[in-house]
Each structure stands twice: as structure tokens, then as C-alpha cells.
Amino acid sequence: MNTPITPITPATPATPAISAISVRGVSKRFGDTEVLHGIDLDIPHGQVTCLIGPSGSGKSTLLRCMAFLEEATAGTILVNGQPLGFAEGAGTGLDAGGGPRVRLPEARIRAVRSQIGMCFQQFNLWPHMTALGNVSEALKTVRGLKKADAEQRAMLQLQKVGLEARAGHYPSQLSGGQQQRVAIARALALDPKIMLFDEPTSSLDPELTGEVLNVMRALAADGMTMVVVSHEIGFAASVGQRIAFLDHGRILLNATPQEVFGKPRHPRLDQFLDTYLDRGAAMLV
Amino acid sequence: MNFDAALVWSLMPEILRSAGVTLGVWLFGVLGAVALGFVVTIGRRYGPRALGIALQAYLELIRGTPFLIQLFLLYYGGPFIGLSLDPVPAGLLGLAVYGAAYFSEIFRAGFEAVPPGHVEAAECLGMNRAQTVTRILIPEMTMLVLPPAVNMAIILLKETAVLSIITVPELTFQISAIGSQRYAFVEAMFLLACFYWGLVSMCGRLGMAAESRLAKFRFAHS
Numbered sequence: 466m467n468t469p470i471t472p473i474t475p476a477t478p479a480t481p482a483i484s485a486i487s488v489r490g491v492s493k494r495f496g497d498t499e500v501l502h503g504i505d506l507d508i509p510h511g512q513v514t515c516l517i518g519p520s521g522s523g524k525s526t527l528l529r530c531m532a533f534l535e536e537a538t539a540g541t542i543l544v545n546g547q548p549l550g551f552a553e554g555a556g557t558g559l560d561a562g563g564g565p566r567v568r569l570p571e572a573r574i575r576a577v578r579s580q581i582g583m584c585f586q587q588f589n590l591w592p593h594m595t596a597l598g599n600v601s602e603a604l605k606t607v608r609g610l611k612k613a614d615a616e617q618r619a620m621l622q623l624q625k626v627g628l629e630a631r632a633g634h635y636p637s638q639l640s641g642g643q644q645q646r647v648a649i650a651r652a653l654a655l656d657p658k659i660m661l662f663d664e665p666t667s668s669l670d671p672e673l674t675g676e677v678l679n680v681m682r683a684l685a686a687d688g689m690t691m692v693v694v695s696h697e698i699g700f701a702a703s704v705g706q707r708i709a710f711l712d713h714g715r716i717l718l719n720a721t722p723q724e725v726f727g728k729p730r731h732p733r734l735d736q737f738l739d740t741y742l743d744r745g746a747a748m749l750v
Numbered sequence: 751m752n753f754d755a756a757l758v759w760s761l762m763p764e765i766l767r768s769a770g771v772t773l774g775v776w777l778f779g780v781l782g783a784v785a786l787g788f789v790v791t792i793g794r795r796y797g798p799r800a801l802g803i804a805l806q807a808y809l810e811l812i813r814g815t816p817f818l819i820q821l822f823l824l825y826y827g828g829p830f831i832g833l834s835l836d837p838v839p840a841g842l843l844g845l846a847v848y849g850a851a852y853f854s855e856i857f858r859a860g861f862e863a864v865p866p867g868h869v870e871a872a873e874c875l876g877m878n879r880a881q882t883v884t885r886i887l888i889p890e891m892t893m894l895v896l897p898p899a900v901n902m903a904i905i906l907l908k909e910t911a912v913l914s915i916i917t918v919p920e921l922t923f924q925i926s927a928i929g930s931q932r933y934a935f936v937e938a939m940f941l942l943a944c945f946y947w948g949l950v951s952m953c954g955r956l957g958m959a960a961e962s963r964l965a966k967f968r969f970a971h972s
Contacts, residue, residue: 534870575876583874589867593889593967603875606885635966648871655875 483546485510485659485690486531489553491540493526493714500526502714503540508659508707513691515701518711519737524694527711528663531692532583533574541566545658549577579607582652586664588644590636596623596647597632600654607655622650626680642673646680653684660684662693678704698741702726710734758937761928768924769945771838775920776907776949779842783849783906784899790854795861796883805854812851818912820848825916841913841920849906856902860895861887865969893967900957904950911946921945 486508493501500523508514508531516524529535531542533550542549551566569577590599601619604610610618623629626646636644645665652660662681666674678700685691685704695701701708701722708725710718712733718725725734790809794802812820821844828835835843864887872882914923921942929938 532874534874571878575878578874579876581874583871585867585871587865587867589865589871591868591871591886591890592969593893602885603872603877606881607876637966637968651871651875 484508484543485545486692487543487546488527488531489541489543491527491530491537491542493523493530493535494538499538500714501530501537504714504716506709506716506719508690508692510690511688512706513685513693513704514707514709515705516692516694516709516711517696517698517701517737521713522711523714524711525663528661528692528694532581532661533578534583539566544577544580547577550574579655580658582655582657582660584645584648584652584660584662584665586667588636588641588648588668590644590648590651592636595633595635596628596639596643596650599636599647600651603651604654619650619654622654623647625653625683626650627676640673641669642676645669645677649677649680649684659690659692662691662695664694664696666695666697698738710737712737757932757934758941764924764928765921765941765945768919768921769949771918772907772910772920772922772945773949775838775841775845775913775918776910779845779910780849780903780906782842782846783853786846786850787853788857790850791857791861794854794858809851809854812848813855817844817848817909818915820844821912821916837913837916837918840916841910841918844916845906845910845913848909849902852902852905853899856895856898857891859898860891863894864890893964896957896961896964900954900960903957904953907949907953908946 484507486506488504488506488508491501491504492499500521504523504527506527516528518524526535530537531549533542536550541551541553548569551568553566590596591602594602597616597619600622601610601612601615604615604618605612608615620629620632623632626649628643628646628650631639631643631647634643636647639647649660649665665681666677669677674697678697681691681693681700682704693701693705703722705722708718708720708722709716710725710731710733717733718731725731726738730738790805794805797805821841824833824844825835825837825840828840868886868890869882872886877885910920911922913920914926917923925938925942925945929935
């Protein structure tokens with residue numbers, strides 16, 4: 466039952482060339498529709514990378530591939546240099562060249578995945594557990610910690626997101642913003658090296674969006690490697706250090722916010738941003 | 751026609767004893783049906799394909815035929831295949847096998863109603879399948895199925911009346927017997943209806959109490 470995950474040491478931690486996540490030629494097909502067309506993307510360590518783009522551009526699918534919630538149809542994803550889910554060629558895993566992809570064993574997938582924490586648009590808290598229960602659950606079941614130890618650590622995480630007073634509340638007794646902060650604490654409790662956020666504020670009203678973004682800002686300031694799919698262009702522009710703009714399953718732009726949002730702008734991005742400016746959100750660079 | 755209250759009163763001890771039998775077979779029958787139904791659901795969800803097909807056939811057989819006929823075949827037909835049971839065990843077995851088919855479908859729907867994201871969250875945190883099923887899926891499914899499961903238990907309570915055909919000395923059997931002996935059918939049936947109604951309301955109350963205790967676990971809104 467309790468299988469403590471052996472910590473993964475990055476293959477060659479000294480080499481700065483290794484990205485936190487390296488996406489190589491990833492395609493994703495749902496039936497007849499290909500939603501990602503051979504994506505290449507590097508997520509640098511200690512930075513916030515924002516994936517922006519119109520609905521249906523494939524940004525959420527790309528993020529879900531990085532969490533191995535979707536299995537890419539082709540290509541590989543390396544997490545700190547280690548293949549996630551599939552390895553190219555037989556065994557080596559780092560050989561980007563030919564050879565058929567092989568699916569790695571479940572335990573191996575779980576081990577690589579343990580470096581990644583994920584937050585969802587719908588929070589996905591478990592309704593039958595309190596905030597403390599949600600945060601401490603995986604510490605007990607996955608890490609094998611004793612209940613008291615797990616809860617003590619969970620409490621520290623809840624403090625970080627400012628919700629220690631709500632530890633005994635069930636999700637249905639919390640606001641949307643509080644639920645998302647608990648979900649962030651739940652992911653952080655397992656000490657991930659990389660945090661993925663899938664539209665973390667899209668189901669929140671503007672008033673509650675702020676409290677979640679503040680938690681994310683603090684996390685970024687701590688040097689957490691983050692990948693954020695967001696419609697919060699303002700957050701992307703102010704907190705993001707890399708912006709990747711996707712359209713129709715391809716990355717059109719991948720640069721710093723200044724380069725992406727500054728003039729002259731890519732015409733497709735201009736068109737996309739216009740919809741925001743229409744809504745009076747002229748907070749862009 | 752006169753309603754003979756004195757007659758009813760004089761027969762009360764006998765009637766109460768049979769009400770106890772009804773309550774007993776219902777309680778154990780439901781427990782058996784829930785347990786068996788759960789096993790069937792798990793077998794269909796996680797078992798090998800062949801098992802799934804066999805269980806599907808069982809469901810269709812049970813749901814496609816009347817309980818009365820199933821019970822009759824079990825009790826009077828059982829001895830031909832070497833299954834000779836006394837009335838009460840036969841009734842319990844029949845009730846459990848019959849109810850399990852329906853409970854199994856309720857549980858299946860419950861499992862399917864758990865938001866996939868709740869399972870994905872567990873997966874992302876490194877929980878394995880067994881942990882995800884026992885810690886997340888089963889508890890959430892249980893909350894979701896409570897109202898239809900209580901409903902099913904109430905239906906089974908009334909189905910216990912069918913056990914009278916295999917001479918289980920429960921309410922319907924005893925009160926009908928009294929009705930025929932004393933030639934007081936209306937009194938007997940009226941009394942019978944009152945008893946079932948009382949038992950069903952009690953069961954409904956228990957269900958409501960359970961639901962309100964679980965209310966705080968209800969799915970959160972964003």
C-alpha cells in the first residue's frame with residue numbers, strides 16, 4: 466500500500482542545458498483531429514512559463530501531456546532529463562533519434578511524475594475530506610507518513626496559502642478561491658519541483674481570482690518552476706518570464722513578455738489580444 | 751361490513767411476531783443485496799472481460815424476470831438441482847440475488863458520476879489505482895448513490911411480501927392466513943398496508959437522516 470517514492474536525482478544536475486521540462490515533437494490526436502502538431506518547448510528551471518492562446522489552441526492539452534494525464538500520440542517529454550511515460554528508442558530514454566517509443570512501467574511513470582504538481586480549473590478537491598484531509602491524504606497513502614506527521618506537514622502547507630483557519634472545513638464549505646488555494650497546498654505538500662496550473666482562475670469570479678493569483682505570485686517569487694495555462698493576460702505579462710502563444714496546435718511565439726507583447730506584435734497575437742482590449746483590460750505592456 | 755377492531759387487537763402478538771420476521775429478512779436481505787451488488791459492480795469494472803459478460807447475463811436475467819417467478823424456481827425448482835433450502839434461507843438468498851442486480855446498477859452509475867478530475871488529482875499526486883479506488887472513488891460513489899440506494903431498499907421491503915409464496919412466516923403470509931381463517935380479509939389487508947407503510951416511513955426517515963449527515967460532503971461548487 467505505502468510505496469514511498471524514491472527521490473529522483475536529475476540525470477546530470479550540473480548541466481544547465483537540461484530543462485525542467487523538455488517537450489520534443491509532441492503530437493496529440495483525439496480520434497481524427499490532431500490538436501497538437503509536433504510541439505517543441507523547453508520549460509526553464511525556476512521560471513514562470515505561461516501558455517496563452519485562444520480556446521481550442523491546444524494549450525490545456527499540452528499542459529495535460531506534461532502531467533501525463535493525456536498520453537501524447539507522438540514525441541517525448543523529459544522531466545529533468547528523464548522520460549515521462551514514453552521513452553524514445555530502447556532503454557536509453559534520452560535518445561531523441563529514431564526507434565519506436567516504448568511505454569515505461571507504471572512505477573517508473575509515477576516516480577518521474579512525482580516531480581510534478583498539478584492544479585486544475587475545477588480544483589478537484591475530494592468532497593468527503595476536509596481541507597486538511599485533502600492536503601494530507603497523499604502524504605499518508607503515497608509517502609507513507611503517519612497520520613499525525615502528515616497532518617502537521619499539511620498544516621504548514623495550509624498556512625502557506627493562508628488557510629490554516631479553514632483546515633477543518635469541507636470543500637463545500639469553502640469559497641472557490643479557498644478551494645483552489647487548498648488544491649495548491651495539496652499539490653505543494655508532496656514537494657514537487659515543477660507546478661502546472663490549468664486555467665487556475667477560470668472558474669472564479671474576479672474578486673476571488675486575486676487571492677489565487679497572489680498565492681501563485683508568492684510561489685513564483687520562491688523560485689518555483691511553473692507552467693501556467695491562463696486567460697489572465699495581466700498575470701502572464703507581469704509574472705510570466707516566458708510566454709508561449711499557441712494557435713491551432715502550434716507554438717507561434719515563445720519569448721519573454723516584453724518580446725511577445727511589445728511592438729511590433731505578431732498579427733495573430735494582436736488579433737487575440739484585441740478581444741481582451743475590447744473588454745477594457747488595457748493593462749498590457 | 752364491520753371493521754372488527756377487537757379481533758385485530760387479539761391477534762396483535764402474532765402479527766407483531768410476523769412483522770419481526772419481515773424486518774429481519776428485509777434487513778439481512780438488503781445487506782446481502784448491497785454486498786453482492788457491490789461485488790458485481792467491482793467485477794464488471796475491474797474484472798476480466800469474461801467475468802464482465804457473465805455478470806451482464808446475470809443482470810439481464812434477474813432484471814428481465816419477475817421476482818415471484820425467480821423465488822418460486824429457487825424454492826420449488828432448487829431441489830431438482832440439489833439445492834434444498836428452508837423457506838427463510840431461500841427467501842434471504844432470493845432477495846439478495848434479486849436486489850443485488852439493481853444495487854449493482856446503482857453503484858455502476860455512482861462510479862460513473864464521480865468527476866474524472868477527482869481521479870486525475872489522485873493520479874497526479876502519485877496514488878496508485880488501489881488507493882484511488884478505496885480512498886477516493888468508493889467514498890464519493892457512496893455519497894452519490896445514497897438516495898437511489900434508500901429507494902431500492904424501500905422497494906425490497908415491499909418485495910418481502912412475495913416471500914409469502916414460499917411460506918416464510920412474514921407479515922403477508924401470517925395476516926393473509928388470519929384473513930382466511932377468520933374470514934376477515936379487509937381488516938387483514940388494511941392492517942397489512944398500515945404495517946408496510948409504517949416500516950417504509952421508518953426506512954425513509956433513516957435514509958433522510960443519513961443524507962443530512964452526509965450533506966457537508968456534497969460536491970462543492972466553484
